[in-house]
Every structure is written in structure tokens, then in C-alpha cells.
Amino acid sequence: MSYEEISMLGEKHLINVYNRLPLLLERGEGTRVWDSEGNEYLDFVAGIAVNSVGHCHPNVVEAVREQAGKLIHCSNLYHIESQAKLAEKISELSFGDKVFFGNSGTEANEAAIKLARRATENNEIIAAEGSFHGRSLGSLSATWKNRYRGPFKPLVPGFSFVKYGDIEELKNRVSGETAAVILEPIQGEGGVNVPPEGYIEAVREVCDDTGTLLIFDEVQTGMGRTGRWFGYQHYDVEPDIISLAKSLGGGFPVGALVARKEVAEAFTPGDHASTFGGNPIACTSALATIKTIEQEGLVERSRELGSYMRNQLKKIGEENSWVYEVRGKGLMIGFETDGKAQEIVDNALEQNVLLNKVSDDVIRFVPPLTVTKKEIDKVVSLIG
Ligand SMILES: Cc1ncc(COP(=O)(O)O)c(C=O)c1O
Structure with missing residues (x-):
């Protein structure tokens, strides 16, 4: 089918929630993708920080092919080898002892919010202005932008926001009812915002002093994106919970909630579940991706x-x-301009380079780490 036929078909039958560029991508290899006309593009979007090892890395392709020929899916009613191995690997790389697998970032955050409530028996969650945690109702309740939240009110009760970087406001907000503070170690959608020096450490201190859990949303910052395995590793702190997704599966959908053992133990059978979470192919793809990140430094x-x-x-x-x-x-990387983001994206596309903007001012560069x-x-x- 031609580009025109496919775009018309999509317009007719797909629910209209995406502003799509006039581009049909058919193939990818490393940092390059090709459209339906055979034009080659340099991809500095990488599925929005997903294709960390590049498109179709041979290690990932081979692992997925092999697993697909053995077992595509089985329920969490049974044991799954790649799931257990992936949990072990994530524990080795991070502070965490225990992992729950889902399929996306928003699901990982839903699980984190539920676990925090269960572990503390408190209901309130404090998030940051500028945050983005996902589109399902719990994660959306922790997401800052009114454009995303407003049309879906009433949201989940118990969520409030403090200024990202303002420790005094956080100190004043935390109460005996607070279950957790949820933060991105570097805000992504909010504009690639790096917190002020000492802020993350001070947040940990506030949480320790008040028995509040600290959740880092590492959906975008995780798996090497920021130059450490996890964004929190830039700071002198360990969280209680992190959420992962995006690049974890090297392009295959997989999300994870990672927690310290004492926190994770608050969940018991029946508290949470996902039919596809920890699927054999997804976990195999993630294991191959992590191995590749290690092998290629x-x-x-x-x-x-x-x-x-x-x-x-x-x-x-x-x-x-x-x-x-x-x-x-x-x-x-965030590149803040005086309203030039769209012009830069359009100009780049004309030169066969894919870029992404997070606002009228800010370009976000998240190329494959193999760039x-x-x-x-x-x-x-x-x-x-
Ligand atoms: C920090 C962060 N958390 C959560 C999400 C939601 O992830 P998903 O789209 O996989 O649900 C995103 C997506 O951009 C994100 O950047």
C-alpha cells in the first residue's frame, strides 16, 4: 500500500489522538530509519528515548526471533525463565531487590502508586510541577500539565504538586498522610529539567525524616540514557521505588516497578497483576538489550x-x-530557544533528520546511545 492509502486508512479508522508527521517509517537499522519511498533519515528521536541500542540491533532481533519460535506468551500463573532472569539483572544494576513487570511507563507508575499506598497505608502522593508520569488515571493524577489532566477530572484524589527544585515547599507539604513523593530525576516532557544541586538529596532527607517513600520515575531516564544506568545514580541517594519502561525492552513493550524488599513485601498475591506483564518475548528482548548496553559500553x-x-x-x-x-x-539533552523549536524540527526533517520538541521553545535530543x-x-x- 502507498503512503497516501495508509494515511487515509488510518485517518478513517484510528482514533485521532496523535498529531502525526507525513511520514511512514518502514525499516530501521542503528541510528537510521527508512520511509516508504526509500528515503533515509537520521533518527534523534529513537521512539522517544526507546531505541537505546539503535533500531533492530542484531542481538535483540536474534533473541526475539529465537524466543518467538519457542514460547510467545504464557500466563503469570506459571514460572517464566526470562522474567526471573531480567528481575535478577535489574536488581544487580540498581538499588532494588524485587521487580514487578508491566507493559508501559504509565502501568509501572500505577503499580508504584498502588505499592506506595499499600506499604504506608497512606493515600497522599506529592508530585512536581512540570512532571509527566503517563495517561492512565493514577499516573495522570500525578502529571502536571492541565492540557492532559483538565478534560478528565475528577482525577484520583490525594495528589498534589510542589515546585520542582523547591525543598521548602516540599517540607511544608509532606504530612502524616503522605504515602510518597514521585519525581523524575531529570524531567523529560516538562522540558529536560535538571534539578538544582542538592535538591534530590534533600528530598531523600525529608522522606527519611517523615517515613515517606521516594519514587523515582525512571521511565525516560533509565537504562543508561543519562550516562548512568539510572538517573538517581547521579545523586548521592537511593530511592524506595523506581519505575522503568521505554528503552528497557530495546523497542519491545516492557515496563517495570522496582522496589526495596521491605517495601515490595507490602504486595501480596491478588494485590496487582498484568496479563502480558513479564511476557517471555518482552523479557528476552530486555535481557538482550541490557547485555548489548554492557558489551558495547x-x-x-x-x-x-x-x-x-x-x-x-x-x-x-x-x-x-x-x-x-x-x-x-x-x-x-534539552535545547531551549526563543520559540524556535518547530522551525528547527521542520528544517531538520527537510534534511532527513528526525528531531523532537517538547514545547514551542525546547528541543529534546534522545538519539540511540550508539550514535x-x-x-x-x-x-x-x-x-x-
Ligand atoms: C517520565 C515518564 N513517565 C511515564 C511515561 C509514560 O510512559 P508510557 O507512554 O509508556 O505509558 C513517560 C512517557 O513519555 C515518561 O516520559
């Missing part, structure tokens, strides 16, 4: 190339007053 690469890209972008800022700020960690310096130079030269 992609966490370090993210740190080094992220720093390189930020420096190159800052040079544009030195010469152009319309650049306000370059920020981020590793290969999660090369030469590719970064190409993108930077398009902007500057």
Missing part, C-alpha cells in the same frame, strides 16, 4: 557523547541570542 558512551553534544550545542548558544540554554545529562560523533556533528551543524 553504551552507558559510558552516553555520558561521553552527551557531554560532547552539549558542548557543541553551547557553542551555537555563544553565537546566537535566540538560544537560551543547553541542559541535560548523558544523551538526554556517533559524526552524526552528532551533522545534527549540530543543521541547527547552528
